[in-house]
Amino acid sequence: MLPELGHFALILALLLAGLQAFFGIAGPLFGRERWSAAVIPAVAGQFVMVATAVGCLVASFVGNDFSVKYVAENSNTALPVFYRVAALWGAHEGSLLLWIMLLALWTVAVAVLASRLPRPFLARVLGVLGVISFGFLLFTLATSNPFLRLDPAAGDGADLNPILQDPGLAGHPPVLYTGYVGFAVAFAFACGAMLEGRMDQNWARWTRPWVTAAWSFLTCGIAMGSFWAYYELGWGGFWFWDPVECASFMPWLVGTALIHSLAVTDKRGLFKSWTLLLSVLAFSLSLLGTFLVRSGVLVSVHSFAADPSRGVFILSFLIVMIGGALSLYARRAPLLKSPAGFELGARESFLLFNNVLLVMAAGTVFAGTLAPLISGALGLGAVSVGPPFFNPTFMLSMLPLLALLSVGIHASWKRGRLGTQRRTLLYTLVAAAVLGCGLVYGIYSPGSGSLLTPIGATLGMWIILSSLVDPVDRLRRRLSLPRAVIGMTVAHIGLAIAVIALTTVQSFTNERDVAMAPGASASVGGYQFRFDGVAPIEGPNYGGVGGILVVTRNGAAVAVLKPQKRQYSVQHQVTTETAIHYSRGNNILVALGDDLGAGRWSVRIQIRPLVSFIWIAAAIMALGGALAISDRRYRLARTADAVPAGTAPERA
Amino acid sequence: MINRFLIPVVAFVLLVVVLAIGIKHSPEKGIIASPLIGKPAPQFSLPSLADPAHAVSSAALRGRWYLLNVWGSWCGTCRDEHQMLLEVRRSGRVRLIGLDWRDDDGQARGYLQQLGDPYEFVAVDHDGRTAIDWGVYAAPESFLVSPAGIVVYKCMGELTPDIWQKQILPRLGQAQAAGS
Numbered sequence: 001m002l003p004e005l006g007h008f009a010l011i012l013a014l015l016l017a018g019l020q021a022f023f024g025i026a027g028p029l030f031g032r033e034r035w036s037a038a039v040i041p042a043v044a045g046q047f048v049m050v051a052t053a054v055g056c057l058v059a060s061f062v063g064n065d066f067s068v069k070y071v072a073e074n075s076n077t078a079l080p081v082f083y084r085v086a087a088l089w090g091a092h093e094g095s096l097l098l099w100i101m102l103l104a105l106w107t108v109a110v111a112v113l114a115s116r117l118p119r120p121f122l123a124r125v126l127g128v129l130g131v132i133s134f135g136f137l138l139f140t141l142a143t144s145n146p147f148l149r150l151d152p153a154a155g156d157g158a159d160l161n162p163i164l165q166d167p168g169l170a171g172h173p174p175v176l177y178t179g180y181v182g183f184a185v186a187f188a189f190a191c192g193a194m195l196e197g198r199m200d201q202n203w204a205r206w207t208r209p210w211v212t213a214a215w216s217f218l219t220c221g222i223a224m225g226s227f228w229a230y231y232e233l234g235w236g237g238f239w240f241w242d243p244v245e246c247a248s249f250m251p252w253l254v255g256t257a258l259i260h261s262l263a264v265t266d267k268r269g270l271f272k273s274w275t276l277l278l279s280v281l282a283f284s285l286s287l288l289g290t291f292l293v294r295s296g297v298l299v300s301v302h303s304f305a306a307d308p309s310r311g312v313f314i315l316s317f318l319i320v321m322i323g324g325a326l327s328l329y330a331r332r333a334p335l336l337k338s339p340a341g342f343e344l345g346a347r348e349s350f351l352l353f354n355n356v357l358l359v360m361a362a363g364t365v366f367a368g369t370l371a372p373l374i375s376g377a378l379g380l381g382a383v384s385v386g387p388p389f390f391n392p393t394f395m396l397s398m399l400p401l402l403a404l405l406s407v408g409i410h411a412s413w414k415r416g417r418l419g420t421q422r423r424t425l426l427y428t429l430v431a432a433a434v435l436g437c438g439l440v441y442g443i444y445s446p447g448s449g450s451l452l453t454p455i456g457a458t459l460g461m462w463i464i465l466s467s468l469v470d471p472v473d474r475l476r477r478r479l480s481l482p483r484a485v486i487g488m489t490v491a492h493i494g495l496a497i498a499v500i501a502l503t504t505v506q507s508f509t510n511e512r513d514v515a516m517a518p519g520a521s522a523s524v525g526g527y528q529f530r531f532d533g534v535a536p537i538e539g540p541n542y543g544g545v546g547g548i549l550v551v552t553r554n555g556a557a558v559a560v561l562k563p564q565k566r567q568y569s570v571q572h573q574v575t576t577e578t579a580i581h582y583s584r585g586n587n588i589l590v591a592l593g594d595d596l597g598a599g600r601w602s603v604r605i606q607i608r609p610l611v612s613f614i615w616i617a618a619a620i621m622a623l624g625g626a627l628a629i630s631d632r633r634y635r636l637a638r639t640a641d642a643v644p645a646g647t648a649p650e651r652a
Numbered sequence: 653m654i655n656r657f658l659i660p661v662v663a664f665v666l667l668v669v670v671l672a673i674g675i676k677h678s679p680e681k682g683i684i685a686s687p688l689i690g691k692p693a694p695q696f697s698l699p700s701l702a703d704p705a706h707a708v709s710s711a712a713l714r715g716r717w718y719l720l721n722v723w724g725s726w727c728g729t730c731r732d733e734h735q736m737l738l739e740v741r742r743s744g745r746v747r748l749i750g751l752d753w754r755d756d757d758g759q760a761r762g763y764l765q766q767l768g769d770p771y772e773f774v775a776v777d778h779d780g781r782t783a784i785d786w787g788v789y790a791a792p793e794s795f796l797v798s799p800a801g802i803v804v805y806k807c808m809g810e811l812t813p814d815i816w817q818k819q820i821l822p823r824l825g826q827a828q829a830a831g832s
Contacts, residue, residue, distance in 0.1 A: 163800075273657065277660060280660075281660075284664075311671075311675045315668065315671055315675065318668070322664055323661070323665075323668075326661045326664050327661055329657060329660065329661075330655060330657045330658045330660070333657040334655055370670065373670055376674060377670045377673035574715065594715050595715075
């Protein structure tokens with residue numbers, strides 16, 4: 001009964017999304033206020049229906065209803081309840097439902113929080129969101145219905161993919177998707193403004209908090225995925241340039257560019273057409289990511305469900321949404337005029353560099369991701385592009401970006417003279433070089449690192465120091481410090497910490513795969529590892545073996561690590577549970593490899609310095625975003641519709 | 653004057669063309685025919701051809717890539733691909749496991765003695781039930797299974813040097829690159 005109710009709720013949601021799209025776009029177009037007003041009930045109704053569908057599916061999972069095909073394929077009676085709920089997004093159909101649920105949540109958030117925006121504009125924004133929702137609901141109902149019945153019902157389920165049975169993964173998709181889907185709001189705002197033909201600074205100000213919110217979620221989501229890959233996949237790596245990772249990274253890069261170009265449009269009224277284009281692109285890349293992951297055109301370690309027929313549907317949807325938005329852009333953007341220009345060396349020019357470099361970085365990732373597809377289309381055979389391509393090309397745009405950041409935040413709007421800031425920058429650079437080189441050559445041994453190691457550490461330190469100059473100065477002079485400035489500073493410091501952590505990890509990782517018999521010892525990176533053999537383990541839905549490694553440093557005990565090799569009973573899949581210890585800024589990771597017989601095991605030992613700071617840095621960046629959103633001026637912007645922009649003299 | 657704001661649309665159209673070709677020429681096209689792709693490989697525990705008193709099971713195969721080759725001494729095409737199988741064994745790139753399908757043990761042993769034995773071991777499927785589990789239509793067929801026990805590729809018919817080069821090696825290579 002419940003699955004049918006859920007299915008029915010989804011169909012109603014589709015109809016309501018259609019109404020929302022029609023009233024939202026047609027209402028303002030024909031000047032029918034009552035049509036426009038009907039959008040809000042449609043939004044509310046659609047949300048209730050989608051929530052009902054999600055509730056029905058969750059109930060089927062929790063109640064072990066194996067007559068539902070999706071539940072039978074992704075759950076099991078032995079699966080703990082927590083994972084039975086998380087199994088909702090364990091495969092394709094449920095992931096789509098989660099996507100739709102989050103879009104409905106964002107839509108409701110827009111309807112509530114932006115309720116003071118001009119009526120026709122709000123109606124258009126909600127209308128565009130309705131079109132997106134309609135497309136995804138249609139896709140789900142037509143090709144990927146999670147409520148299909150299984151006849152006869154399965155006695156027990158096939159269990160959730162064991163590598164997904166992990167707390168990190170339970171949280172990763174919802175957060176990542178919240179970020180992905182959040183860019184739909186920026187897309188809708190841009191389309192709303194273009195439909196209306198009023199692409200002024202207000203539009204940019206209204207969009208800013210939404211973009212920052214989506215970006216913060218995406219940052220967290222990517223970091224969680226990377227952390228999960230680090231400790232669960234058993235390779236000890238944290239980033240593989242896998243197509244799915246790239247698919248989430250491209251919107252992040254473009255979203256970062258969008259945050260900065262929106263600042264210029266909001267403050268100075270410049271870059272309007274460029275900002276519009278970025279708003280469209282950020283969400284287009286989210287959709288493209290969905291296409292790449294779901295259609296199976298690219299082979300990836302992540303593609304859980306791939307089906308070419310779904311690819312055709314998503315491609316058609318891409319053509320309608322992205323093609324439509326870009327055509328609208330081609331018609332509207334030529335009408336935009338930029339007011340006064342700016343001098344080279346002014347803050348605007350640095351933000352322009354920022355945008356060019358970020359989009360360039362996204363472009364290289366895009367090219368690398370699609371390379372196998374393009375070469376296939378040209379008949380050149382399967383070409384796969386890996387880290388040897390991504391690492392250097394990505395660095396090519398990132399190094400100048402980091403170097404210009406410190407100067408950029410000290411430049412003033414409009415005028416290109418740095419004045420007294422020049423001395424501050426020089427002092428902070430010298431101090432950063434001392435600190436950076438001290439970190440590289442003092443704490444970590446030199447030799448193994450390349451020239452990029454001290455450069456990376458110095459640039460990171462420079463960003464931290466130069467970011468702090470202005471806020472510290474304001475605090476000393478007891479001047480007010482807007483949340484937007486605090487947020488920006490925090491986010492930049494987060495980025496700097498990520499840069500420093502990545503630099504040390506790349507240069508000073510110690511890794512060895514050793515064959516160990518019980519009682520044998522190995523020495524890696526100043527730590528000694530003694531293998532005490534393996535013992536059987538028993539979990540709720542898995543068995544396996546757990547190894548014991550005693551870690552010491554110069555005779556002093558550091559940790560006892562217990563990596564596991566689990567065999568899940570239903571799918572007979574083996575997963576590697578790494579054991580990680582944090583010591584003196586180092587992550588010591590051990591993983592059990594193959595059973596070599598006679599009690600001997602291959603063991604992977606890996607020592608990565610500062611690697612946890614990569615994920616901490618991502619959390620700091622997201623925190624910066626959250627602080628920036630809480631700034632007073634956005635709350636004021638919500639209450640006042642038409643305050644002329646640019647009146648606030650602050651330098652955020 | 654050309655509208656420079658049309659550039660994104662034009663670029664997008666090109667992208668759509670590439671993606672459409674991507675769907676059409678999807679390298680997976682032929683393989684998706686097997687519902688087993690992406691699913692855990694079916695389990696088996698069968699007598700060994702070398703020593704029927706001794707059982708061989710799929711449980712022993714986990715943790716490394718293997719290629720399960722379904723054959724029979726009665727099958728002509730299997731004879732054709734045998735040279736290639738010996739090549740595969742020599743390359744050492746993947747464990748090669750045989751599934752002797754609906755065959756006579758004596759004839760199968762003679763076949764391997766005559767042509768050379770490329771397999772690490774051969775499981776004997778007298779009644780063909782394991783072959784049904786694996787969805788075998790006709791011999792020969794070869795299944796590439798990942799260390800996690802997931803079927804990633806199915807070759808229907810003769811395993812040719814071309815398929816080995818273009819379908820199987822890239823999958824092994826990719827996994828090694830990702831794992832390092």
